[in-house]
Amino acid sequence: MGNKSAAHRRWTALAAASVALLLGASACAAPPTTSYTNETGQEVTVNWKDYPVSAGLLPEDFSHAVTQEEAQATSDAVLTDIRAALTSVHAFEWSTRGEAAWFPGGGNGYGGKVMTSTFNSTQWESATAPASNAEWEEIVAVTSRITTKHGLGGVQLLFDHENFKTDHSWQKDLIDKYGTADPQRLxxxxxxxxxxxxxxxxxxxxxxxxxxxAAAKETEDSGLPARSISISYGATAVPAKDQAALTQALEPFVGLTPPEATTSD
Structure with a gap:
């Protein structure tokens, strides 16, 4: 895949996405295809129906992905470590919401099937939460240190994401609903x-x-906690025995940008 230039990858992916949009995201739409020249000079055409993960997920996300067994171990370890670290400072008491489970994957968005399943952990919730910005920033920092230690990288707040900073409609929605888009006041x-x-x-x-x-009324109506820190873990993976097969199925797509989904599955 070394000779797929970035410009060529972008162009072919955009072309495929344009075809998908013209056809419409329906069950009857033909799966998009992408063509490129491989390192031996051969023209290769991939059919995105064969993409083994969901539309929108990059092939590179799975090049060194965890297995289901590793994900389960990481979930237990990272959630335990975060609870312990935060409790040592704030004396939190924790409860759980929901059950941990693996959910089989379905369609890939192009008329094919994914090879992966998705894990959602139990959600852990503290019974109380501090109120100051300084304490919230400290909680983010402590959590980030632990997620980084476990290989997930640091926590990025929604408000620090580039999309949030440039999407004025998103900020307007927050102002309309909460009266502010300033995280220091939310x-x-x-x-x-x-x-x-x-x-x-x-x-x-x-x-x-x-x-x-208004916030107190909203949480009272919804039944959700009014003062709480919650943490949960998730992963998309295959069992260790299927990891090699997933890598092989992804190999023709490495370096390509998945086009828009053409089906709603």
Whole structure:
């Protein structure tokens, strides 16, 4: 795959995406294809129906991806370490919401089937949460140190993401709903650590940060915690015995940008 130039990869992927949009994202749309010249000078055409993971996921995300067995071990370790570290400072008491489970993958968005399954851990929730920005920033920093130690990288807050900073409609939605798009004034923060097809989600909420009373009413109506730190882990993976087969199936797509999905499966 060494001779696929970046420009050529971008052009072919955009061409395939344009075809997909013209056909429409329906079950009847033909799967997109992408052509490129490999390192031996041969023209190769891949059919995205054969893509073994979901549309929108990059092949490179799975080049050194965890296996299901590794994901399960990482989930247990990272969630335990975060709870212990935060509890040592804030004396949190924790409870769980939901059950940990693997969910079989379905369609890949191009009319084919994925080889992977997706894991969602139990969500851990503290019974209380501090209210100050300084304490929230400290919680993000502690969580980031642990996720980095376990190979997931640091936690990026939603508000620090480039898409948030440049998407004015997103900011307008926050202002319309919460009265502000300034994270220093919002009563909830959310951040994610993501790498190698695995992720950890950190969510913090404290309605006392909202002086209007709307937040307290919203959480009361929804039944969700009014003051809580929540953490959960997820991964998309295959069992260790199927890792080689996944790598082989991905190999023709490495270096390509997946086009827009053409089916809703």
């Amino acid at each position: 009563w909830w923060w959310e951040g994610t650590a993501y790498t190698r097809s695995q992720w950890l989600v950190l969510h913090m909420v404290n309605v006392d940060r909202d002086t209007t009373g």
